[in-house]
Amino acid sequence: MSDGFRIKGGRIDRAKPISFSFDGTVYRGYEGDTLASALLANGVHLMGRSFKYHRPRGVLAAGAEEPNALVTVTRGGGRSTPNLRATQVELYEGLQAESQNRFSSLGFDIGEINDLAGPLLGAGFYYKTFMQPKGAWAKLYEPLIRRAAGLGEAPRHPDPDHYANRFAHCDVLVAGGGPAGLAAALAAAQSGARVILADEQNEFGGSLLAETTATIDDQPAQDWVRATIAALNAMPHVTLLPRTTVFGYFQQNFLGLVERVTDHQAAPPSAVARERLWQVRAKEVVLATGAIERPLVFAGNDRPGVMLASAARIFCNRYGVLVGRRVILFTADDSAYAAALDLFRAGATIMAIADLRTNPTGPGVDAARAAKLPVMPGTVIIAAHGRLRADGVTLGAIGEDGAVRAAGDLPCDALLMAGGFTPTVHLFSQSRGKLTYDEARQMFIPGTSVQRERSAGGAKGTFALAAILAEGHAAGRDAAQKAGFTSEAHVAPQAKGDIPVAGGFVGAVPQPKGGVKGKAFVDFQNDVKATDIIAATQEGFRSIEHVKRYTTTGMATDQGKTSNMNALAIAADALDRPLPQVGLTTFRMPYTPVTFGSIAGHARGDLFDPVRQTPIHGWADEQGAAFENVGLWKRAWYFAKPGETMHEAVVRECMTVRRAAGLFDASTLGKIEVVGPDAAEFLNRLYTNPFSKLEVGRCRYGLMLNEAGFVMDDGVIGRLATDRFHVTMTTGGAPRVLAHMEDYLQTEFTDLKVWLTSTTEQWAVIAVQGPRARAIIAPLVEGIDLSAEAMPHMSVKTGTICGVETRLFRVSFTGELGFEINVPSDYGRAVWDAVWAEARKHDVCAYGTEAMHVLRAEKGYIIVGQDTDGTVTPADLGMEWAIGKSKPDFVGKRSLSRSDLVKPNRPQLVGLRTADPGFVPDMGAQIVPVANPAPGSSAQGFVSSSYDSAVLGRSIVMGLVAGGRARMAETVFITRLDGAAAPATIVEPIFYDPDGERLHG
Amino acid sequence: MLLIECPYCGPRPELEFRYGGEAHVARAADPATVDDEHWTAFLFWRGNPKGLHFERWRHASGCGRFFNCARDTVSDVIVKTYKAGEPKPDAARLMTGTTP
Structure with missing residues (x-):
């Protein structure tokens, strides 16, 4: 196709032609074009279908506010980005774009039937229509609606690009690089402040990039932009x-x-991030975000070819594209005349300038009249005609009585709307600043600041170029001064010759009596009509926030950029209340859509979360271990031999430990070194157990409660010296326990001289458990008498193993004779290798966390967080023995006598012996009093631990059962997913070697 | 992200801190002498003011110290931070200076 609408001039590079495709058709554009400008140059206005009615839509705007021309850009390798505004997509060689929301092609869309069914699809349509019959919503309506609704399609493949993340600090951040932002950045930078100037477009300059008549400091505006950037x-x-x-x-x-960073490049280098998220802390901020032109609300205002006057001027002056040859303007604002004059000079025929105002005046009007353009004061457009492209309008004359009378039709191929400008106050609003309503000019402008920011230019409702530059300059100086920089005497740039915004209109434009056939849109992206907003008010919605949700106006990615003020004015008119009293909806972050990729940055795949590995991880990996995640740790789960299932491996590992011995990597165990003259007293207060009289070289089990009396952690505590304890805790609980200890040490027990150090990662821990444990480690250990007399169960000695210093614990989480060898992490792997070599002489194996769980459950040892749920007391666990009765106080002690904690029917930990030894209940299964409880009846508890025990040849189960400790030998039932609840007998929660003889071998 | 003034380290980003609940809730020296009603209040009753809130923070990824903070729950402005153990500042005097 030819780009027949391309004219001379503009900022595109004609030496660099680009071919691109839209819906499969190849077109030509130039470097500097956007997808929208290049399509318009080829005479293509139809770029999308509307959200609800599937109406043909063309481009409305030239920037971020574009609501209609949403496209999907694909670029191979799974890259697909939906909902991009064609007005922001920079052209590159080979660009492939597709239109969205159409059911066959843009020209013929079967969904357009919705347009004819329009009367049924008004505000609240979903809420009203799909209520009956019951159940049809989930099965029938929702799937249909989901298919028909929604904008664009999410990519189907993982994002192959990568994204960067930067933190930055500056003295002055300037948001927006138009005239106000450039003047502000220049003034602040001249004062010596560190400045960041950000603009969403590919070039700085904003509105000046389409300026033809204005001069700044006696040079053309665009030359001033170039000099300022330099x-x-x-x-x-x-x-x-x-x-x-x-x-x-x-x-x-x-x-x-x-x-x-790279979206505008034809062949982005793979080493470069596609996007970069900047998180900036600015001492001072200048908001120079400009203003957005408002559409006028009349029938057919969404036809392709109907667009904002400012957009047509940008396409003409910046991109060298004529949006039509026979152009009608509909305005309430002087600045539209600048567009009319520029398009006229570029060769378009101006068919009419319909001005809502009865007596328009100003430099634009004067210039248009001098150029003999057909200015028609007191005139409205009653309706625009044409389906795939606007082809004419019906004019209306506003009489002296204010009534509108039809005044004939005019043909056209483009219709430009100029309803005045709305300051872009999104960022100001997000900063929690309070907006003020400017009654005379019918706009919300920044009022009271809450943060250290100031607005300048269009964002503040200032529209004359000289005033914009003065305001920007002053804002930049003020920001720099407040940031501590004394400004030198630079003067503000001086401007003249522009045709500023003056006037405007909000709401629906006057109509002839009896109304007009056709839809008049307020929110183009969400397909909300003026009548929808009126309907919402008639149905009782009073607050604009409610009107918004009922009609969906101002929602989604658009956030009401072009529609907010018109919607508000129509609602205010219908409610007969002053506009500011109806309120303004909240401007939500983000201003324009942000990719998930840029938010995620590098935190994806292997880098999504930190991974903690023990020094012995590599060994387990070499042995083919399966790993499980415990917090951030990777723990060896089980070591299956070739051909073994997980269950077979766990059975073998458990039996080997009971028969001979097993090696277990316990390095993830949480560890805190508690040191100081008051260390024993500190532990007395933090644990239920007494520690004052614990001898050096001995260990004690410790149970930790929170202040409410509930078990929060447990572990073995070894005394290395009178003032030094090696405290261990659950793998997942270590950070929580340290924070808890620090809390009490710093804020409650400030009299105690204690120092706490996390040592979890300083020690590798090799557990050797089983009858042969002593024989395995004996040849390697020096300086420690390992005999049962010298080193009984629950003792700790220091010495060396393989020449490496060790803290050797005799402890057991299996019920067998056991040692836990602590060595500095750097030696963990070497010592493990040496112990493993020794262990192999005894026909033992390594075991993983699954076997560890089975072995401990056979002994009834609890796991905090599995057999407890944060509401369990020591008594609930049958662990009153762990409480130091003579201690005056410890954290949680007072709460243990709270009435709720001593009542009889509390859930308590018990063992459950299933009638069928082969029945291994699901963990979390409910415990009920009868096999088939009535629906809705309460459970009596739940299963907390459940395993198949190889050594016992049956299942072992623990659970929390209401009043369970007093219900020994009673039969209860455990629910199962594959049938009726199965019977089990309540027993003591200890299944293997109840007298503990094996421990003391 | 809030910028929080650690009384020991200076201003640091919120990421480095952990929230620690309401401040100035003292644990009785001898809890055994506290009756159920007062003990329940100590455990569970916390203020939820609209306006100035005194709360504890811990510089968890920094010095590890707990400290106290006066924050306006309406504006989320941190009015003052101070070391644990220092007296509770006068609320009325603090609130006059919340707007920068």
């Missing part, structure tokens, strides 16, 4: 970030920026 670039303390959207304004001047 000056900023030359200053090392200035960071210029084009293609960077400031999307969120958070607490304490913390702002989120996303920089699109």
